[in-house]
Amino acid sequence: MKLRLSDEDAAFRDEMREFFTTKVPQDIRDTVAARRELSKDQFVRAQQTLNEAGLAVPNWPVEWGGKDWTPLQRHIWHEEMQLAHVPIPLAFNASMVGPVIAAFGSQELKERFLPATANLDIWWSQGFSEPDAGSDLASLRTTAVRDGDEYVVNGQKTWTTLGQYGDWIFTLVRTNPDVKKQAGISFLLIDMTSPGLTVRPIELIDGGHEVNEVFFEDVRVPVGNLVGEENKGWDYAKFLLGNERVGVAPVGSTKRLLAQAKEIAGDRLSDPILSSRVAELENGLLALELTALRVVAHSADGKPHPASSVLKLRGTELQQEVTELLVDLAGPDSLASGAGDGSDVPDWSRVATPQYLNFRKASIYGGSNEVQRQIIAGTILGL
Amino acid sequence: MKLRLSDEDAAFRDEMREFFTTKVPQDIRDTVAARRELSKDQFVRAQQTLNEAGLAVPNWPVEWGGKDWTPLQRHIWHEEMQLAHVPIPLAFNASMVGPVIAAFGSQELKERFLPATANLDIWWSQGFSEPDAGSDLASLRTTAVRDGDEYVVNGQKTWTTLGQYGDWIFTLVRTNPDVKKQAGISFLLIDMTSPGLTVRPIELIDGGHEVNEVFFEDVRVPVGNLVGEENKGWDYAKFLLGNERVGVAPVGSTKRLLAQAKEIAGDRLSDPILSSRVAELENGLLALELTALRVVAHSADGKPHPASSVLKLRGTELQQEVTELLVDLAGPDSLASGAGDGSDVPDWSRVATPQYLNFRKASIYGGSNEVQRQIIAGTILGL
Amino acid sequence: MDFTLDSETIALRDAVRGVLGRTYGSSEDRRAVTNDEPGFSEDTWGKLAELGALGLPFSEDDGGAGAGPIEVSVVAEEMGRVLAPEPFVESVVLAGGLVAAAGDDAQRADVLGRLSAGEIVLAAAIVDSSAGGEVTASGSGDSWTLTGVKEPVLHGARADLLVVTARTDEGLGIFLVEADASGLERTGYRTHDGGRAAKVAFDGTPAVRLGSGDQSDVLEDTIARARIAYSHEAIGAMDTAMKTTVEYLKTRKQFGVTLNTFQALKFRAADLYVSMELVRSTVLWSTLVLADAPERAREAAARAKLQVSRAGRHIGQEAIQLHGGIGMTAEYSVGHYMSRLTAIEHWLGDGSDQLRTLAATVGDHGVLDPIG
């Protein structure tokens, strides 16, 4: 057991820190720091900056732009990015569809999609969830019926995050209704400009628009857009969701947010009630970060450590607690979310409540905390 | 709506307070205040003092010593007793078997048992729980087989609180094994000096001995000791358990304990962390007490208000939190539970941890807090 | 001690419920109203006046209904139940309360009369801008001017009349400022809960003083009343949020069964009920204290608001979590309930502030007696 990073890892950390704090456009990092919404252009520029330096998709196979990093290095990369207020490469591209295509797609699909996916030339959306299939994802009802060399897709997806920017959408569709629900699902790539595909915004409780419904009405999709084999989509989805949980604990960004809260609090930290609350959060985040480090140390075989559910569960709780702290610090100013530029209410106070409300999603999306508890109880504890 | 007690209720409260603080022997009240175990003699003297004044069994029918009080008056009686450090009349007698005999027993049983029960001339024990039937009480396996004008009882009861003092034990026994489990149970009164009946102490985690196992080996019980009808025992048990929940929130005693904690804390209350914790507990207790008052106000029909589960649940939580506070106040002295009289460790510190450990039972016995949640979800919310 | 409403109060409650139910029968109806200016329904405001609701706490001599805290609480709770955005507590209890406590006969009759009749909306400008724009008053007698910035002032842009606190040489003063006064600049915006607030800047703005001397106590007493009224609004909101959640658990299917099949969710719903009952008791009690033992009103208000803070966060957060994704959407109701509960929590002092107040006096008494 040892505490220090090896010289090699320490050098790696310095290199990452240097890159993130000097090469990524300042306007983008400022927007993240101010907890404002990023524009599509900012997402794209950030990822292309990373990709140019070979830092966008380190988790991919080396031949498609990945890095042969240790789990610890990948963790450092991820943390340093967050600490530097650099937006993480779009998860739909970098963590979800990219690895699936790389692992299960044909050579043609790989060549067609992977470079553009890494560089965010294609913005991917995720088409998994449906209105009547929440945590029970496999009960999805969107169908794809083979008609010649096309599938005809009908149905509805929902909670499609940033779908308004999407060029393509990767979907789970039902290709065989007559078998066990998991056994009749396929993984299909669909051009979002296809006739019959419409995107409808969903307004969230913070007033923002980040998720969407996507409707499919007789959308025709070439069979060449199928990833892997027909009716094996559930396996690919499980592979994808396993990847999704890696680095799922937003440690770095929550640490940054807590540090911001301390700056904002300033002299108010002389109040023991407030400083105790901050210290307790800080200790909670330390425990989370150290657990993440333990988990990466034990996932060298490439499979996610079962304890990654702990990271998701506790990571989102702490994230929510820190956003709640900021609302409390803002006090009555926290009501003034809609204040314009003439207002005396500082920017951080205006975003505090919308962010707090928005982050209630953290414990719901991507496998709710109830699902995580189920995984821990079942997979880890054998209950 | 009004806050104040009516003149009549205020006078009633003064009368109760006067009686409890002047007529109940001081040594008994001191023992309660010091959170030491009461001797059997102290229990008996306390109850007999109350009974002499007609204050031991107000919830019984008037002809058997009860009072025609309003629910609010009964609540005041109960609270004032606790605030004055007067031990509450033995629940097994006053709240459990007494009301059952009064409601379902024959005239002969009433005459034979009720006066002696009210006066604690007979100390009753409770024989409900069994080792393999915890929250699932109805799955009990102790049998009573009719043999002439006697039942022959075999089996084992457990968690028999203060069974070491018991003269008689009221039991649930299986008289018909061939029907639905609730339908084959009878309510039987058994003399604890009967041959074949043995009591074995169970040591609890605080080192104390307050619960017991009771074994029945061919114990012969006259059929005249059956309460009500054979195989109707489950109905009587439900009636009894419903009564048990009334006044189940130990508000008064917890308030007294918190006030003691504040006295002990003294100048340490200038620490905002400590004083906030106390204030939060105090507010929690206030909410509990007010809820108890609301519940009594709405239970005029004699049936327990369903929200009494809230009182049990939250009441035991708060009780446990206050005992935990006392351990924290004792600090390192809290380890010194076994210190003798030559020790410098104050008495309150020595009892702090044993009481804390002992009170973990509060959320388990008498319908665990899980059972209470089940009742709330099912009976009240219809889930 | 009695927790039951008399028949007259029940009639008032039902009447208010009827009016509000017609305007805010669905979450969509409310969204439509809050998306338009002034963020509430002027028509409903008028109907509340017709019912006498806007004059409840004021004496009949002042044009009010001469009712008490219980009636005010009942109305506030109904507002909360449907998240009615009309500024009842803001305008009647807080701003109107300041006028009632500080104004002279003529001022009260004028302002409270018009308020009770639904002719005007008042706003209380009592929070100095956090940027440091403390409002100070100079002048004397009938001639005062105010300078400085208040923000946020709830419904400050729509208000016909502002009740403003300002520092004077003799302590805190309370002033009336007309909407069209010179040197008054109001910049309105939306608050996250669908309400409205404004930055209100005074620059030598003429004002009429209500009362004299240091009026910190008047302000604190009125804030205590408003805290209690907001606490009732909050329990109305929590009650709906809880019931909506329980209904959802009964109907929403996952893995082929309704959610109430899952014991972990059921138990959490039970915990919501526990929070609800406890907060309801404390808040009801605070109103009774206000009515029968006003000398303890500030303490009772702090206790009520602390309990509301704890329960509001618990119920608001769990209502969304137990709904899952749908709970996050603006089209569905529970998110709005959480938003409103969050706004109430951070207005007039949050739970920590109340706890700080209570903690400071925790050693002054032994056993806490709710009645004595």
Next chain:
Amino acid sequence: MDFTLDSETIALRDAVRGVLGRTYGSSEDRRAVTNDEPGFSEDTWGKLAELGALGLPFSEDDGGAGAGPIEVSVVAEEMGRVLAPEPFVESVVLAGGLVAAAGDDAQRADVLGRLSAGEIVLAAAIVDSSAGGEVTASGSGDSWTLTGVKEPVLHGARADLLVVTARTDEGLGIFLVEADASGLERTGYRTHDGGRAAKVAFDGTPAVRLGSGDQSDVLEDTIARARIAYSHEAIGAMDTAMKTTVEYLKTRKQFGVTLNTFQALKFRAADLYVSMELVRSTVLWSTLVLADAPERAREAAARAKLQVSRAGRHIGQEAIQLHGGIGMTAEYSVGHYMSRLTAIEHWLGDGSDQLRTLAATVGDHGVLDPIG
């Protein structure tokens, strides 16, 4: 950064586990030992010495094994796993640690040599009686006497040698007192967790001074080491309590099914696992800090003990609750685990004390870096 044990340490762990498993294979075996004096097994103490466990932190020159914090932590965790009552942390880490840090070559070789060999038991008398009997030292050079009362002194009655802190004119001093010293009165008793403590009264008791000057820093550094070792003992205990509880849920039947059929209980078991993983990470880290970055050891100790406080209460309380009645009995194990966790929590500062320390410095840094 590396959280894996090397093979040598694993061998040590397995050896210690073997020895302790033979003595404390069942809860009943442990009860039998703790019910007799001196509250632990002298035989097992000797076996731990044979394994080298009692000399781990001391240099080979002092008769120790010259190992580091990692080895000490591994032993402490094994002690906790079976609630072994031998005073490993008390005697080796705390009392021995004070001698190692403050004693001269001869003192160290003598005391630590005998301790490492299992020939003596040390006790640290560092808590002044709460009745106000502060221990003061007078004298100089080789001639000191102590007066005052220490209580509780863990294992103070059995100890062959006491390491005592006392006030001197130049600050805090550290002293050695022989068991048979004149003017020494020791009154031993049982602690709630099956351990032993004593009131130790000094009345002009001759003592040998270790080091000179104010040794508050030596004391604080040694307490930090002990906090970290106790934290490991605690995670050993928590781990067993959690596993015992999970096993119980799998086997205990209620309403005709095993308890793990009840989702609410399963989810609470999952929450125990979450607490367990988080506290394990923090405690492991604190040992690494002690080994690699001792300048942060006090902070790391406070962080570890705070996390242990939160997790220990959570796991201890839930272990009993999830067991139901059986968990309350002394015949069953989980209650003893909670009792021991409660004792560790309240020894050398509880969670609130650690939080107070950490809160005071929370503004001194921005982002908290566990490595830097």
